[in-house]
Amino acid sequence: MPEGDSVWQAAHRLHSALAGHTLTRSDLRVPRFATADLTGRTVLDVTPRGKHLLARVEGGLTLHSHLRMDGAWKVYAPGERWRGGPAHQIRAILGTADHTAVGYRLPVLELIRTQDEEQTVGHLGPDLLGPDWNADEALRRLLAAPYRPLGEALLDQRNLAGIGNVYKSELCFIARVTPWLPIGELPTPERLVAAAKRLLEANRDHPGRRRTTLRTLTPPLYVYGREGRPCLRCGTSVRLAEQGDGSRARPTYWCPRCQSGQTP
Missing domain, CATH: 1.10.8.50 (Helicase, Ruva Protein; domain 3)
Structure with missing residues (x-):
């Protein structure tokens, strides 16, 4: 399972690629959220919380993911070959005009209200790499x-x-x-x-x-x-x-x- 520093790095890569940009592609490949469409919404930020990733988008929504043992987020430029794994392992695709973020083998992927984030990560203790560190x-x-x-x-x-x-x-x-x-x-x-x-x-x-x-x-x-x-x-x-x-x-x-x- 990734340590907190690798999750922080993943959040930093996703934030750099997506934050402030409008989604032109949205594909959540999990049954519960397969019909959800985030295209046209702006990504506000991607924040790590312990080992959790919170991608907040316009309209009060947060895409919550957890990598656990095998999950990974990869960021690709237009035309770049995707090398994170076979297509059947893809669980999420978030694309803008300049980058595409692809989530592979994500065991936890859910779309929640941003105002309800505490219900998902509120049990966590102080984050060693977060602003709440105490x-x-x-x-x-x-x-x-x-x-x-x-x-x-x-x-x-x-x-x-x-x-x-x-x-x-x-x-x-x-x-x-x-x-x-x-x-x-x-x-x-x-x-x-x-x-x-x-x-x-x-x-x-x-x-x-x-x-x-x-x-x-x-x-x-x-x-x-x-x-x-x-x-x-x-x-x-x-x-x-x-x-x-x-x-x-x-x-x-x-x-x-x-x-x-x-x-x-």
Whole structure:
């Protein structure tokens, strides 16, 4: 599932291509909204909210999408070949005179009233890359369930919005604790919240290197995806186990020497 920085980048690309322009093509290929026609309406803005994308159009409507694991928005110039996947995977097409935005494999796509956006994204915690960011509120939400494993708490978008499975493992390594440590036992949890903010901000403007922790590192990740390979800090083999996030288990990486706390 894309991290908050990649969703921010997708929103930025869509906003740059569509905002302020009138739609000349509109095709929503999901049964519920297949007859909806947005042509003739001006795109006002495209805004990320955590891992959600909100494309607001004239007339008080918002096209809400979520990429989850496989979804993607691609932007094409007139005459450019579409390379995001086969035609049967296209779920949305929004076109202007200058660009066409194509949504592939979108598991969530719905047209809602702009005034009702809070019903869709109002449950989210403070957005790490949004104007509503509030570190104190994010910390309060994280610590509200002190016995919850840190990794699960970080993935819960109701606490703070934007952290995915990659950053979960990387942040726990930076904090030198395992993802199974109860969050109430984490020393100086406010430092972890600040690190999450810095990490996403550092990567949001670098599409090709969005998952880095230190840009001088090769490879750029401390532990994620490095099972059986030596820890970049101490040389111990990185381990892998599954960890739930409230909905399903996720692959989780950690160094058994550098990170203290509970393990599976």
